[in-house]
Amino acid sequence: MTDTPVVVDRAGAVATLTLNDPEHRNALTGAAKEALRDAVADVATDEGVRAVVLTGSDRAFCLGQDLAEHAEALTGGAEAAFATVREHYSPIVRNLLTMPKPVIAAVGGTCVGAGLGLALACDHRVFASGVKLATAFTGIGLTFDTGLSVTLPGAVGDARAKELILFGRTFTAEEAIAWGISGETAAADEVLPRALALAQQLADGPTTAFAQSKRLIGQAHGLSLDEALEAEALGQVRCGSTSDHAGAVAAFLNRQAPVFTGR
CATH class of the missing domain: 3.90.226.10 (2-enoyl-CoA Hydratase; Chain A, domain 1)
Structure with missing residues (x-):
């Protein structure tokens, strides 16, 4: 050993x-x-x-x-x-x-x-x-x-x-x-x-989006449909509050590749 x-x-x-x-x-x-x-x-x-x-x-x-x-x-x-x-x-x-x-x-x-x-x-x-x-x-x-x-x-x-x-x-x-x-x-x-x-x-990707996605998948089978939909809504707000999301939207509109920082 x-x-x-x-x-x-x-x-x-x-x-x-x-x-x-x-x-x-x-x-x-x-x-x-x-x-x-x-x-x-x-x-x-x-x-x-x-x-x-x-x-x-x-x-x-x-x-x-x-x-x-x-x-x-x-x-x-x-x-x-x-x-x-x-x-x-x-x-x-x-x-x-x-x-x-x-x-x-x-x-x-x-x-x-x-x-x-x-x-x-x-x-x-x-x-x-x-x-x-x-x-x-x-x-x-x-x-x-x-x-x-x-x-x-x-x-x-x-x-x-x-x-x-x-x-x-x-x-x-x-x-x-x-x-x-x-x-x-x-x-x-x-x-x-x-x-x-x-x-x-x-x-190199959107860390918060990955984290929220893992969380939603992991808990989905224990939730009702309404609970799952509410969890998605909360997850989107969390992701939408990141600079990664704002930067990626701006990059898309400017026809540029997004750069994710994990923030």
Whole structure:
């Protein structure tokens, strides 16, 4: 296990979080989960970060929970072993889904179990062509965590989500995209560069509009129609109060390209 389980790099307004245990295909130990939880929380509130990339080292993304460590934790009972769901997985996924900036997953290899949950908690994904994905949970007698009970059926529908959790079969990135998991594929050595380019494109965009859009989508299923319409009205006022909006309207009228500052 590396001494730095999660590496954080900032290049301008883009922050890259890299799971950094290639020897174990970036399996999630307690140290890795704590480091990732804290790193995600930090970039979520850092106003200098306008887009985030989540990736794994050495062409792996994430194998999921480190099962050797999990087996040891089980000796203390299930309550103790699965405290990690509330302490680590849930806050990581909550912040990925709700942070007011776009998050892109660069999935260059192994992506199963909690790794799949992390990838689906991001807003967009760049997959290595042909990379294999799996839920993997029922193969060891478990059910969903890392938000997959929400994000997987939300992307592929209830019936497909049941198939993937009940039978636990692996599937390719190309199948995932065809089923509705947003993303694109690239050659393995182009996955991270492509993800970084997309993140930079988003970092150069209207930050407040992105934040409000994520918020509206995230809460829509829990609102009535009237509540959703009111939330849209409030979101538009918030976006309309920014200099980004005023500047973009002026640029349009002057037949110029808009420049967004995030303000």
